[in-house]
Amino acid sequence: GAVVSQHPSRVICKSGTSVKIECRSLDFQATTMFWYRQFPKKSLMLMATSNEGSKATYEQGVEKDKFLINHASLTLSTLTVTSAHPEDSSFYICSAQTSGGAGMFDEQFFGPGTRLTVL
Amino acid sequence: GQNIDQPTEMTATEGAIVQINCTYQTSGFNGLFWYQQHAGEAPTFLSYNVLDGLEEKGRFSSFLSRSKGYSYLLLKELQMKDSASYLCAVSLNTPLVFGKGTRLSVIA
Numbered sequence: 093g094a095v096v097s098q099h100p101s102r103v104i105c106k107s108g109t110s111v112k113i114e115c116r117s118l119d120f121q122a123t124t125m126f127w128y129r130q131f132p133k134k135s136l137m138l139m140a141t142s143n144e145g146s147k148a149t150y151e152q153g154v155e156k157d158k159f160l161i162n163h164a165s166l167t168l169s170t171l172t173v174t175s176a177h178p179e180d181s182s183f184y185i186c187s188a189q190t191s192g193g194a195g196m197f198d199e200q201f202f203g204p205g206t207r208l209t210v211l
Numbered sequence: 212g213q214n215i216d217q218p219t220e221m222t223a224t225e226g227a228i229v230q231i232n233c234t235y236q237t238s239g240f241n242g243l244f245w246y247q248q249h250a251g252e253a254p255t256f257l258s259y260n261v262l263d264g265l266e267e268k269g270r271f272s273s274f275l276s277r278s279k280g281y282s283y284l285l286l287k288e289l290q291m292k293d294s295a296s297y298l299c300a301v302s303l304n305t306p307l308v309f310g311k312g313t314r315l316s317v318i319a
Contacts, residue, residue: 126306135298135311136254185253200307202246202253 094120096188098203105176106211113171113206115186121166122188126200127159130183142169176210183207213237215310217299222316223289231284231313233299241302245273245284248296248312257284257297289317 095118105111115125123144128136140161141149148161158180160172169188173180184207187200214236223229235243242261246254260266260275260282272285284297296312 133314135309138306138308141306183251199256199259202255204253205251207251 094118094188094190094199094201096186096201096203098184098186098206100206101204102207102209104209104211107177108175110172110174111176111208113173113184113186113208115169115171115188115203117167117188117201120188120190122169122190123166124189125163125169126187126189127161127169127171128185128187130185130205132183136185139171173208176208178210181208181210213301213303213308215299215301215308217297217310217313219311220314220316222318223286225289225291225317225319227289228285228287229289229315231286231297231299231315233282233284233310235280235282235299235301235310237280237301237303237308239303240277243273243275243282244300244302244307245271245282246298246300248298250296254298286315291317291319293317 097116099114125142127139130136138151139154142161142163144163144166150156158174163169183205185205186203189200216234244259245257247257248254258273260273265274270287275282294317296314298312299310300307
């Protein structure tokens, strides 16, 4: 299957700093990428949908000025957590969608996730 | 709003069969996915149903009834490595809406 990478896998930062997380589709082009966050023992919550070359679409309740998303190419999307606070500590997962073609579903492939800890 | 319900936790014995149920009430429907997620890792795709009926793939099978808003994931010949969370997700146009996941513990 298609491979999606995320970097870094873990990051610890001080409160007030900004953290950038990269999501790359390694062997396919993804016009659409998604960013999720997941709290311990909870489900994945969609934060935003990122389309290459256009502004991200944020879910209700997600601050777009705090979670900056850039999808500059068909293989790279970045999520920047600005002025991070301890409550932003979470597991952030990206996914990239392929186009399945006629009669196939558009499968999402998930990155390995980034664990952010804000002290 | 969208609502997807799954049991929170289940326990089953190695070698046995377990069925994980999922019910959904959503504003649209383009298919239902099942994912497996081990702790601290990303979800991995298990199955996709868009038509009513049973899809079988090795030890894993998934069933869908669109009229009832109901799906189940069936795991046969359970192995210890099957201990994980199983996420039911409904596709609404593009983004997936996930249930809270069912944490399955396989015991000897």
